Amino acid sequence: MNGVCDMDFAYYNPSDESRSCVVRTMTRLTGKPYETVKAELTALAAKMEYPEYNEPAVFEAYMAQHGIVKCMDDCGLRVKELNPERGTYCVFCTDHEGFFHLMPVQDGVIYDRRDDSQDLYVLAVYRKKDDAAKDAITMILRPFQPADADIICTWLRTEKELYQWSADRFCKFPLTGEDIRESYAPQIESGRFIPLTAADDENRVIGHFIIRYPTEDDNTSVRFGFVVLDPAYRGKGCGSQMMRLGIAYAKTVLHVKRIDLGVFANNEGAQRCYGAAGFKEYSRRQCELPVGTWECIDMELFTEDRNA
Numbered sequence: 218m219n220g221v222c223d224m225d226f227a228y229y230n231p232s233d234e235s236r237s238c239v240v241r242t243m244t245r246l247t248g249k250p251y252e253t254v255k256a257e258l259t260a261l262a263a264k265m266e267y268p269e270y271n272e273p274a275v276f277e278a279y280m281a282q283h284g285i286v287k288c289m290d291d292c293g294l295r296v297k298e299l300n301p302e303r304g305t306y307c308v309f310c311t312d313h314e315g316f317f318h319l320m321p322v323q324d325g326v327i328y329d330r331r332d333d334s335q336d337l338y339v340l341a342v343y344r345k346k347d348d349a350a351k352d353a354i355t356m357i358l359r360p361f362q363p364a365d366a367d368i369i370c371t372w373l374r375t376e377k378e379l380y381q382w383s384a385d386r387f388c389k390f391p392l393t394g395e396d397i398r399e400s401y402a403p404q405i406e407s408g409r410f411i412p413l414t415a416a417d418d419e420n421r422v423i424g425h426f427i428i429r430y431p432t433e434d435d436n437t438s439v440r441f442g443f444v445v446l447d448p449a450y451r452g453k454g455c456g457s458q459m460m461r462l463g464i465a466y467a468k469t470v471l472h473v474k475r476i477d478l479g480v481f482a483n484n485e486g487a488q489r490c491y492g493a494a495g496f497k498e499y500s501r502r503q504c505e506l507p508v509g510t511w512e513c514i515d516m517e518l519f520t521e522d523r524n525a
Contacts, residue, residue, distance in 0.1 A: 224297070224335065229321075229328035238319045238329075239276050242307055245321040245328050246345065247283050273309070276319065277343075280307060284346035289339070290454045290493040293485060297335035301325060305345035310337035356455065358462045361401070361412035361425065367394035368422045372445050380506055381484045382445050388507055404429070412443075413466070415459045423447045424459045428467060439467055441478040444487070451486065460494035468520040475519050482512040491516050 231244050231251045243254045258270035258279055267275050280286070285307060296310055299322075306322040318337055320329045327334055373379045376390040387396060404410035415424030426444040430436065441463060446456050467473050478496065480487045481504075496516035504513045 224299075224301075224322065225326045226332050226335075227326050227328050228330060228332075230330040236271065239271050241330070242319045242321045243276070243279060243283075245323070246280070246285060246305060246307060280343055285343045286346055287341055287454060288344040289342035289452065290457050290489065293489060294339050295335065296327075296337050296339055299339065299342070301342075307343040308339060309341040309343070310334070310339050312337055355418040356415050356423070356458055356462065357418070358413050358415055358459075358466060361414050361427075363398050364394075365414045365422050365425065366397035366401075369425050369445060370394050370397060372447055374448070376508065377483075380508055380511070381481050381487070383443060384479075384481075384504060384513075385506055386443075401427075409433075411471075413463065415446075415455075415462070423450050424455065426459070426463060428463065428471070436471075437473055438475040438477070439471060439473050441476060444478070454493075456487070456490035457493040460491065460496075464494065464518065464520065474521055475517060477515060477517040479513045479515050482514055488514065494518070 229241070229245060231241060234240070240251060240255045240258060243249075243258065244251045247254060249257075255270075258275065261279055262268070262270040262272065262275045265275055265278065270276060270279075277287075285305075288306075296308055299308070301322060303324050305324075307319065308322055309317070309319050311317045316337075317340075318331075318334065320327060320334055322328070370392045373382055373390075373392055379387065379390045379392060383392075387400065389396060401410070401412055405412065409430040411428040413426060413428065414422055415426075416422055424446045427442050428439050429442060430438075431440045432438065441460075444456075444460075446459065450456075464476060467476050476496075477499075478491065480491060482488075482501075496518045498514050499517050500515045502513050502515070504511050
């Protein structure tokens, strides 16, 4: 999904119940009767110990049971800025003032009882699995290989993107694969710098980041850095998917208790990506760069419950 959309609108209201957008949307997506969907959602909410089915965890679980899977995280776009391919979608959106809404989109048509939905902000997009199968991405993490650097440097298309990616670690644009290899080599030798590559099931390189131990005598905390994704895969939830794989690696292979990272305030897409993966802001600081003074947001994630 990308670009600006001129989606059509069709009035759809199988029930006059208020606050019924979840049931209404699931009725359209599953093809089941309204009352059947409502009963199933109510039962699922009770099973999951939620007071109502309007909770995202409940309707996401219901969609998963019906082969409807997330294909895009919070992207900062309005609904009208989506450009969906043909298929069946569910859009979760908000006005950022406390109102949340769920609606079905099928083959470019919004089915809803309100005609101003296109002005809402997208929180997540889900796609019916049969439709999404051809676009589904199987992602794996593998050790960084020297040849990966020649691909990674092509994703840094502007000087701004270079500094957003590396802060003051390179200070050279355009960057070359050899620059990355020369920088990484001695750090890899230390054993406390772990570069990883995200690849699809055909071993195409689609993402990259590094894990390092910021404190010499502390093996319980690591920092993620140099996070970058092939531009063709951005805005589709792949960044958060890569981060979740990294979190699992840090937890199960490195056995760390805490992960942190830094992101510049002028990189809103990356902030949303990290937030979707579970990172929370804990501090802000000013960074002096050759291109100016940028604000850096430090975010952290704990791999275990500190209250346990």
